[in-house]
Amino acid sequence: MQQLTRAEEEIMQKLWVLEKAHVKQVLELMPEPKPAYNTVSTIIRILEKKGVVGHEVTGKSHLYFPLLKKEEYKKQSLKQLIHGYFEGSFSKMASFFAKEEDLSTEEVDELLSHLKNNIKEKK
Structure with missing residues (x-):
């Protein structure tokens, strides 16, 4: 695409x-x-x-x-962002945003909860 x-x-x-x-x-x-x-x-x-x-x-x-679904474009754009700026590492991207956006403890906990739920859904 x-x-x-x-x-x-x-x-x-x-x-x-x-x-x-x-x-x-x-x-x-x-x-x-x-x-x-x-x-x-x-x-x-x-x-x-x-x-x-x-x-x-x-x-x-x-x-x-x-003809292009928003979710498809979002997924592809995010993959390009991670590949182009974070050496293909989601964890480097998440770390960058956590630092740059000065995430609160509650926001980090919410992010971790989303990640855990997504892992459970994949299993």
Whole structure:
């Protein structure tokens, strides 16, 4: 899967929320200052070429929908982050965030609880 640009990710975030939408509906969810209609339309067509967005024709317009599931993209992006910045080590990443975010004891305990639950589910 190709990595998406920041602008592409922003459009995908809107499509994941909307599930199916016209360009105008995507544009309505964009923060101020809103990009031009043509900019959003162009990015959506690029996403189609990348194979992560599809469309169906509705009258004279197109209704766009994500082909890529948010969970799939999240998983792939996180793997790339861990590989690129933490030598492929989840524990190095967790340690980095624990230090940088100055996690409280309660937050560390919650993280450990999530990890233990995930290990139990895998068994």
